Amino acid sequence: MSTPSPDNAANINKLARGLIYIALILFAIYYLLPLYVMVVNSVKPLSEIREGNMLSLPSVLTFEPWFTAWSTAQIGVQATGLKPYFMNSILMVVPAVAISTLLGALNGFVLTKWRFRGDNLVFGLMLLACFIPFQIALIPAARILGLLGIAGTTQGLVLIHVVYGLGFTTLFFRNYYAAFPTELVKAAQIDGASFFQIFRRILLPSSGPIIVVTVIWQFTNIWNDFLFGASFGDFDSQPMTVALNNLVSSSSGVKEYNVHFAGAILAALPTLVVYVVSGRYFVRGLMAGAVKG
Amino acid sequence: MAFLEIRNLEKTFGSVRVLKGIDLDVEEGGFLVLVGPSGCGKSTLLNSIAGLETTTGGSISIGGRVVDRLHPSQRDIAMVFQSYALYPNMTVAQNIAFGMEIRGVPKPERDKAISQVADMLQIGHLLDRRPSQLSGGQRQRVAIGRALVRDPLVFLFDEPLSNLDAKLRVDMRTEIKRLHQRMGTTIVYVTHDQIEAMTLATKIAVLKDGLLQQSGTPAEIYNNPANLFVADFMGSPAMNLVPVTIGSNGAAVSISTGRSDSEPLVLSIPNAPAGLAAHAGREAIFGIRPEALTDRDGADRNARHLAESECLIEVVEPAGSDTFAVTRLGDRQVTARLRADANVAAGETARLVFNLDKAVFFDPESGQRIL
Numbered sequence: 001m002s003t004p005s006p007d008n009a010a011n012i013n014k015l016a017r018g019l020i021y022i023a024l025i026l027f028a029i030y031y032l033l034p035l036y037v038m039v040v041n042s043v044k045p046l047s048e049i050r051e052g053n054m055l056s057l058p059s060v061l062t063f064e065p066w067f068t069a070w071s072t073a074q075i076g077v078q079a080t081g082l083k084p085y086f087m088n089s090i091l092m093v094v095p096a097v098a099i100s101t102l103l104g105a106l107n108g109f110v111l112t113k114w115r116f117r118g119d120n121l122v123f124g125l126m127l128l129a130c131f132i133p134f135q136i137a138l139i140p141a142a143r144i145l146g147l148l149g150i151a152g153t154t155q156g157l158v159l160i161h162v163v164y165g166l167g168f169t170t171l172f173f174r175n176y177y178a179a180f181p182t183e184l185v186k187a188a189q190i191d192g193a194s195f196f197q198i199f200r201r202i203l204l205p206s207s208g209p210i211i212v213v214t215v216i217w218q219f220t221n222i223w224n225d226f227l228f229g230a231s232f233g234d235f236d237s238q239p240m241t242v243a244l245n246n247l248v249s250s251s252s253g254v255k256e257y258n259v260h261f262a263g264a265i266l267a268a269l270p271t272l273v274v275y276v277v278s279g280r281y282f283v284r285g286l287m288a289g290a291v292k293g
Numbered sequence: 294m295a296f297l298e299i300r301n302l303e304k305t306f307g308s309v310r311v312l313k314g315i316d317l318d319v320e321e322g323g324f325l326v327l328v329g330p331s332g333c334g335k336s337t338l339l340n341s342i343a344g345l346e347t348t349t350g351g352s353i354s355i356g357g358r359v360v361d362r363l364h365p366s367q368r369d370i371a372m373v374f375q376s377y378a379l380y381p382n383m384t385v386a387q388n389i390a391f392g393m394e395i396r397g398v399p400k401p402e403r404d405k406a407i408s409q410v411a412d413m414l415q416i417g418h419l420l421d422r423r424p425s426q427l428s429g430g431q432r433q434r435v436a437i438g439r440a441l442v443r444d445p446l447v448f449l450f451d452e453p454l455s456n457l458d459a460k461l462r463v464d465m466r467t468e469i470k471r472l473h474q475r476m477g478t479t480i481v482y483v484t485h486d487q488i489e490a491m492t493l494a495t496k497i498a499v500l501k502d503g504l505l506q507q508s509g510t511p512a513e514i515y516n517n518p519a520n521l522f523v524a525d526f527m528g529s530p531a532m533n534l535v536p537v538t539i540g541s542n543g544a545a546v547s548i549s550t551g552r553s554d555s556e557p558l559v560l561s562i563p564n565a566p567a568g569l570a571a572h573a574g575r576e577a578i579f580g581i582r583p584e585a586l587t588d589r590d591g592a593d594r595n596a597r598h599l600a601e602s603e604c605l606i607e608v609v610e611p612a613g614s615d616t617f618a619v620t621r622l623g624d625r626q627v628t629a630r631l632r633a634d635a636n637v638a639a640g641e642t643a644r645l646v647f648n649l650d651k652a653v654f655f656d657p658e659s660g661q662r663i664l
Contacts, residue, residue: 193366193391
């Protein structure tokens, strides 16, 4: 046998590359198929879905299911559509993400740059919070919300999500700030900057990547949460996920699959947008935290 | 009362004593260099002066004011860090002005101070750049500029040159010295590089294991080391330290050491001080700097006591300006410093001259200086 000529090697390389691409494309199709089914069926009239072919493109294009899902569908007992619940979710997610990210950053700052006796123990306990199953906390949480008088309100849900998210956000920021040069903090101290001035002027401006990571993480988790929303939400505070469940399970009589599909997409849309917009930073941020230092 | 006074300073981390009672003074306008191997506590001492570490005992005063309980920003000091510690999100100008901004100095005044400092350090063209766009030497200048603009009572430098390449380091060293001469501000400077210490300092403090080994002018430290550690640490090539036996023959005192390749070396020391004679019959460590061990041509003509001996040269190291010849006394390697064109060759013997005026003796057990 002779050694393969460069030509041969190049051909083999091309073949391998082709196979890899085919495999990747197949995987992509496999993963995109559910989305395709949802999108296609959300723009068909119900009669067309009943005929049975879920995979075919719509012969009559209609956006009626989207409008129905958004503003007139029966959710539980009221025909309000998903609109008010979408607003509930936004009103819950935005402050919860903002507060938990900010507190996580502060915690990370203190745990790495203002070390105190027992700081590692405190950090260990906060880490533990990441591993507590939701169900365990339900009854104590309900009791506390009741005592505070914010049961069934958006503020109550914000509080629950902030507390639950704190373990993760602290972990993210602590690990990121551990690699942040302590000499910068010392220099700022000599310059006379206070605790919060150092945090705001020195630490935060350099925290872009980890803020993106934390915001994506918290946004998806809180937006997708069902258990807390179902347990602690009322009509004017229930989030999108609970409403979607009610939409799908409460329609008496005819199951309007096209409306369900449209509603599901609506419910998933914000997280999808967040990922598409900042997904690159997510990967980059994770890397920055892990390798730097 | 000295300008900067450190009294019996103690620092413990848990059960580890990092500083074990340091006493040190600097006069106003002095340049104190803290030098020692890594882990000797020199950086901790500097951070204690800065107020970045809380001390566990003792006291520090700057300009007659005890600063132990003061926040770093109120001690009237400025510090240059090893990593420069420039704020990455700010421009050079903002970096320099950050302290003033925090103190609420109005903008026109800040701008004036920035341009003054920028002129002095020739960094005017860099003011709008960010630290990531600067070279190492430029960052160093900006870091110094940020300290200068404070116009403090004391400048603190924490190994400021150790991140620079060799050539730049020498240039910046000169520049820091020039800056000190021009400003006349008191400086405390930490380094592990004994050449930096020798060239910059008006006063050197050698530390080891949290203890002050010796403090004094560079010449004192170099010529009269207090113990074996200081003798060995300061100077490059290091001082030759040879175990010898001290003998006494009436008025004359002699020292002798065995040699594997020829008969023992015996050097007689005429008019030896009484201190040495008292150690007759005992072991001692004989210390002699390479430049006090030369050939006949290179010997100091003003020296009072010269002794000569044939020595087998093991290695010859030409260094351009000098030639170093390595021989062996006792079981120690001994370096002699000869003229660049000295006629020596490895494997041959050469007549070496010991300048005994410069010789020092140490107790082998305690390491302390005998004479």
